[in-house]
Amino acid sequence: MTCVAHRRATLLVLLTFSNSGFRATYNSQTSERMRLQEWKLVSLGDSVSRFKLKRTLETLASKEGRGTELISLYVPPDRRIHEVMNNLREEYGTASNIKSRVTRKNVQEAIEKVQQRLKLFKTPPPNGLVIFCGAIPYGAPGNEKMEIYTLEPPEKINVYFYRCDSHFHLEPLFDMLREKDTYGVLVLDSSEAILGTLRGQKMNVLKEFTSGIAGKHRAGGQSARRFERIREAAINEYFKRVGRHTNEMLGQISDLRGVIIGGPGPTKHDFEEGEYLNYVLKQKIIATIDTSYVSETGLDEVADRSQDLLKGVRYVEDKKIVQKFLYELGHDTGLASYGETQVRKHLTAGLVDVLLLSEKLDRLHVFVKCKTCGHLEDSLLSRSGLTKFEQELLPKPCTKCGNTTLAIDNTQNLLDEFVEIAEKGSVNLQMISTETDEGVMLLESFGGIAAILRYRPSG
Numbered sequence: 001m002t003c004v005a006h007r008r009a010t011l012l013v014l015l016t017f018s019n020s021g022f023r024a025t026y027n028s029q030t031s032e033r034m035r036l037q038e039w040k041l042v043s044l045g046d047s048v049s050r051f052k053l054k055r056t057l058e059t060l061a062s063k064e065g066r067g068t069e070l071i072s073l074y075v076p077p078d079r080r081i082h083e084v085m086n087n088l089r090e091e092y093g094t095a096s097n098i099k100s101r102v103t104r105k106n107v108q109e110a111i112e113k114v115q116q117r118l119k120l121f122k123t124p125p126p127n128g129l130v131i132f133c134g135a136i137p138y139g140a141p142g143n144e145k146m147e148i149y150t151l152e153p154p155e156k157i158n159v160y161f162y163r164c165d166s167h168f169h170l171e172p173l174f175d176m177l178r179e180k181d182t183y184g185v186l187v188l189d190s191s192e193a194i195l196g197t198l199r200g201q202k203m204n205v206l207k208e209f210t211s212g213i214a215g216k217h218r219a220g221g222q223s224a225r226r227f228e229r230i231r232e233a234a235i236n237e238y239f240k241r242v243g244r245h246t247n248e249m250l251g252q253i254s255d256l257r258g259v260i261i262g263g264p265g266p267t268k269h270d271f272e273e274g275e276y277l278n279y280v281l282k283q284k285i286i287a288t289i290d291t292s293y294v295s296e297t298g299l300d301e302v303a304d305r306s307q308d309l310l311k312g313v314r315y316v317e318d319k320k321i322v323q324k325f326l327y328e329l330g331h332d333t334g335l336a337s338y339g340e341t342q343v344r345k346h347l348t349a350g351l352v353d354v355l356l357l358s359e360k361l362d363r364l365h366v367f368v369k370c371k372t373c374g375h376l377e378d379s380l381l382s383r384s385g386l387t388k389f390e391q392e393l394l395p396k397p398c399t400k401c402g403n404t405t406l407a408i409d410n411t412q413n414l415l416d417e418f419v420e421i422a423e424k425g426s427v428n429l430q431m432i433s434t435e436t437d438e439g440v441m442l443l444e445s446f447g448g449i450a451a452i453l454r455y456r457p458s459g
């Protein structure tokens with residue numbers, strides 16, 4: 001256990017996504033008087049933005065009002081702030097009809113808070129603005145806390161939306177987190193072909209082709225060589241036709257992430273190796289796989305297997321960065337560091353170039369305070385161990401004054417804490433999923449926290 005001089009409780013509430021980095025603003029009722037803090041952060045990977053939005057949305061999803069009193073406001077970028085203000089004034093008036101005194105008061109107070117927040121903006125940010133506000137119950141009635149969350153979404157908001165409900169409306173934001181990459185899928189053999197796109201889990205058929213080529217057995221009387229020649233020419237024409245349409249149709253998809261080619265026999269390899277697909281598409285081929293069928297059944301086979309297949313593509317960055325860490329570790333370059341204590345030390349010393357955090361890191365940083373002398377201690381534990389820890393704390397004497405007056409002062413998610421440290425120190429932060437073997441290794445063998453250092457620590 002180590003002593004901590006002081007401790008800052010931070011609630012992260014404004015998330016900004018932009019190319020230049022990440023901005024966060026802190027606000028809650030208790031700190032309304034505080035100056036609006038904004039800090040710009042550099043070199044934060046996209047994995048962090050996504051992770052943060054996901055975490056924030058999960059937190060917001062867990063909040064529920066006592067009554068219909070939680071406000072969700074979506075403002076598109078082209079909406080004028082004063083129009084939104086007018087609309088909110090009307091909503092404020094409408095709210096005066098609410099029968100329950102408490103709900104009425106909470107709704108009107110929330111609307112006022114939203115108005116105050118809007119005043120900070122001359123115009124909405126480029127992608128628009130989302131505000132959630134309302135009285136969140138903590139324990140017994142009367143213990144509500146007015147909370148306000150302002151988000152700049154990663155994608156453009158198209159529709160103005162105001163809703164007062166018992167929960168926050170988060171679906172449009174959750175939607176922005178969904179897998180949106182599009183993959184082209186071509187399944188073929190010598191008699192037919194089918195072209196489709198795969199987006200998320202959804203397969204969409206673009207075009208079907210038939211070759212019109214007879215089987216491999218020649219008709220009587222025909223010479224074997226002549227038959228082969230005619231057949232090859234016909235296949236070549238068929239491949240050209242499939243290639244032409246594939247180039248054209250997949251070429252129109254601006255965000256095409258990759259191409260998968262499938263089919264039952266060796267035909268797919270002949271097609272892939274020939275000059276049928278243009279250079280751009282050939283570069284995008286991420287897999288060639290065997291299927292039992294062509295037609296839509298073949299596409300479905302690809303879709304079924306795609307989740308595993310695409311993991312490799314989606315998490316290629318994860319794999320690369322963990323492998324880099326393992327390389328430094330394996331070659332004893334002195335640039336690899338792992339574990340909570342070591343990495344924290346190197347972060348403090350400004351030595352960390354890349355910080356790798358497992359998304360599944362689920363540890364609590366618990367701060368214990370002695371009620372008699374104010375002595376502070378902290379320790380790390382799993383979420384499930386918290387109750388036991390608290391029970392064992394009761395009879396435990398304070399190491400400083402000896403009184404059994406230790407109590408939990410604060411708990412913080414270790415992951416959030418490290419994200420925060422990284423943000424303040426211009427550290428390149430990578431959130432690593434557990435979808436790859438490397439990601440699992442980071443979590444299980446290295447405690448979910450690792451770092452690649454800028455240079456070898458002295459001493």
Ligand SMILES: [Zn+2]
Pocket residue numbers: 370371372373374375398399400401402403
């Ligand atoms: Zn004490």
